[in-house]
Amino acid sequence: MNAIDLNLLKVFSALAAERSVTKAANSVGLSQPAVSHALRRLRDLMDDELFIRSTDGMQPTERCRELAPAIDASLKMLQDAMTVKDDNDPANLRATYRLGMNDLFSTLLVPGLTARVAKQAPNVSLRFLHSMAINQNVDDAYSDLERGRIDLTVIQDFDTPSRFDRELLGASEFVCVARAGHPLFQPGLSMEQYTSLGHIMFTTLDAEYSRIDEALSKMGIRRRIELRVPHYSAALSATALTDLVYTVPRILVPHAEQAFGLQVSELPFEAPFRKIFQVWHRTRTKDFGHQWLRNVVSDVSQLSGIVP
CATH class of the missing domain: 1.10.10.10 (Winged helix-like DNA-binding domain superfamily/Winged helix DNA-binding domain)
Known part of the structure; x- marks a missing residue:
């Protein structure tokens, strides 16, 4: 020593x-x-x-x-x-925070987080790193937190080890979307209509099936997956330009409607539902700057449609 x-x-x-x-x-x-x-x-x-x-x-x-x-x-x-802290004012913070999230949460949260941080803490900068934890080994996200590569991650319903703290941001169910003017798509799809359509599936791996397909298989039903893509944005773009349909988290619907003009139908079956958390290392829990950052993430999540 x-x-x-x-x-x-x-x-x-x-x-x-x-x-x-x-x-x-x-x-x-x-x-x-x-x-x-x-x-x-x-x-x-x-x-x-x-x-x-x-x-x-x-x-x-x-x-x-x-x-x-x-x-x-x-x-x-x-x-x-x-560090001498005269007061706990975010305007006095000087820091760079790294946040891990996949492209779904980036699409929903980055604009609001950037605007809110610029207004409240002009000397704070944000860096967003892509998190693949949704379909890959979630230990990767926890490893990034543990080694300090990221300060905070937004992930979906996994068991969190005790050395980390987390906050429930909200949850999301699924709906089906299709391009405007799709000849066979309508609100209130029946199971027969849903399974007769060609589907897009989101996966960051070369997976054959998703949680949606697991739910369908329990009823002895299969859908026809014709396209697999690793990004939500690519799935939405393909939906807008083809007759394929996409079963998407409901929280993404406002973006899908505004940016791509997609129409929406409820699912004709009970699909899985996912809880969404922000997770951080317990060593950061009482840090004022980190507390402020978590509050910003929580507020922006609610404004973005991620609600409990």
Whole structure:
């Protein structure tokens, strides 16, 4: 411990977050050679490579992954302890917050969050990172939170490990949408009409079926999926230009109607319903800036149609 100074820990944290010597140097305000020198000292002190160069940047070793959460939390506690806070006014905040979310939540939340933050905290900047957690291993989202890559994530109804806190933002059921003037589509589709149409399915993987299809299979029914896409925006665009229909979260309907002129029908069966949460690491729960950010996300979510 006597050989470790605070600057080394700051470099370690920056490298863990950025996975790049250049970006880490910019983050901590040092030159690239200084960061490289600090990394050599860290490797000697820890007796571990810590970061290994790859085509995807600096990849952390297992020892590095073990150390990162404790070092990040310690640096955050030290920063909070040494920061003089005259008042809890978001106008005085100077920070960059990284939020993880998929393109559904980005479409709904980014405009409102950007406007609200600009008005309340002009010295705060937001960075939005794409989260694939909806159809992939949700541990990826939690790993991003734990290593400090993101400050907050918006995800759908997964079990949250105890080292994280979460807030229910709302829930969404599903409806079916089609292009205006579709010759076979109408409000109040019957099951026969619904299954006779060609369907678009959202999936970030090469999956054959979704939760909608699981619900249908319990009734011994299958729909005809003709297109699979990894983005909600692509699914809506394809719906607007073809006779395919798309079973979409209801919270996306206002955007679908306004931006693509789509028409809507209720589903002729009981579809799954999804709860939507914002999740963060428990070390950030009492931080004023993070509390303010969570309140902004909650308020904008309700204005965007994500309601409990």
